[in-house]
Amino acid sequence: MPAITTAQHAAFPTPSQNLQRELKDILHQGQPAAQDLLEKLLQIPSTSGNERDLVMFIARWAKQNGFETDLFESSETELNAYRQATLRHIPLAGRPTLVITFPGRGPGRSLMFNAHSDVIAPGDPQRWTHGPWSGKISDGRIYGRGACDVKGPLASALAALLALKSAYPQGLPGDVRVEIVPGEEDCVGLGTLTSYVRGYHPDGLIVLEPTEGQPRNASRGGVRFAIRVQGKAAHGTVKWLGIDAIIGLRAVLEHLELMETEFAVPDANELFARYPLMRPITVDHIEGGNWQGATCDLAGCAGYLELLPADDIEAWKKRFQDRLCELQQNGKASGCRLDIEFSEDYGGHELSAGHPLAQCALAAMTDIGLTASSMSWRGFNAGCEAGLRWGINQTPTLVWGPGSLEQAHGADEYVELKAVHDAALSFALCAIHWTTLPVK
Ligand SMILES: [Zn+2]
DSSP states (O other): OOBOOSGGGTTSOOOOHHHHHHHHHHHHHTHHHHHHHHHHHHHSOOBTTOOHHHHHHHHHHHHHTTOEEEEEOOOHHHHGGGGGGOSSOOOOTTOOEEEEEEOOOSSBOOEEEEEEOOBOOOOOGGGOSSOTTOOOEETTEEESTTIIIIIHHHHHHHHHHHHHHHHOTTOOSSOEEEEEESOTTTSTTHHHHHHHHHTOOOSEEEEEOOSTTOOBSEEEEEEEEEEEEEOBOOBGGGGGGSBOHHHHHHHHHHHHHHHHHHHOOTTSOGGGTTSSOSSOEEEEEEEEOOSTTBOOSEEEEEEEEEEOTTOOHHHHHHHHHHHHHHHHHTTTTTTOEEEEEEEEEEOOEEOOTTSHHHHHHHHHHHHTTOOOTTOBOOEEEEEOTHHHHHHHHOOOEEEEOSSOTTTTTSTTOEEEHHHHHHHHHHHHHHHHHHHHSBOO
16 A cells, blocks of 8 residues: 655755744634534434525625635536436435635635535434534543534634635635535435536645545445345245245345355455445345235335445446346346336545645645654545545545544444544645645
8 A cells, every 4th residue: 555655745844944834823812713614514413305404504604704705516417417417316306505715816726615414314213322413522522413423523614714815815726615515425426526517626625524534536436236135925834925026035035145245255455445344335224014814925125336436336236236147147136027127326536646736735734743653544434525526527536524424324423523633734734725726
């Protein structure tokens, strides 16, 4: 794995010690306000489909702080030209996208931060020590659904934007933007597509996700699948006359586990080699059984197959489907009929570690002494918004943010306040490095 060394980015001008100190001071002074902002973001529920209140709140915050804002709703018609980018087309009405701009004075490169406004449902509130919408601070951590995925990283980017505006009242050489897009948790890429179609094509992109504060230069592609298992109902007392879809579903689930092992070619991509599963198959939904006392005539499951950046998604869909069809053909699905549907797919991305954007991120980390000697470039172990612009026009992209996937989507989700603060400083420094580079 390519180790991160400081020699590689010697070509990038380092912001003076004075400037770094000034930014640090600004961020330090702004810390109570940034913390207060994150608390409020966490107190506004924004599950997929209900992002509006959160986005309106951030738009007001941006205006109050003197930023340009573009708040818009996209229609399905506008996205039709890029329909191939997302198969599952969820309704977008009432789900605005927001782009906040800190205009540059030219002629440097532009940088965009991308955050999704939605969070997944919190589940049973009883499982939370502090309420899922509490924004409770305890022992240096802030708790709530979305704390690390992705309101904490978003708060870092907003604090960075504010600090840059204060340190550079005339603007950096290039534009710096934060886009807040809906719907990532239920249809990866769709929200970012709304901003792309609106005309936002940055020279560099940082997708905010919890990456333990370290920049990641790759992310996964993937597909969402749904498997229907068709059996035949019969009274339980003569169940040999029926075909039990629950037994068929059990065979499907066992088969998926085997497939996960089979797909895990260990050296398929070294950026993902440290994760225990090379191509995870996660079943997140099962259903079946309609009547008491009868064999089940219809059952099913759904989930994600997660892929590597260079995987051919269509070829993998075919392989997935073929492997499951074998189960039906060799009779191991207990006579059930299997139907497989793919309801969503999204591409991954992989930026060379030598790319100037990766090097600018590294320079920013080194500026503030955050580069761990053991750190090496690796992929973000999930699908995210990074693949959308990468797939359309290879926008240089990193995934980066405070917090860890280990806390995301569970009860008691949290992020360390210090990590949010550190990320704000590294984001600001990275923006200085990147926007100072001339446009190609
Ligand atoms: Zn996320």
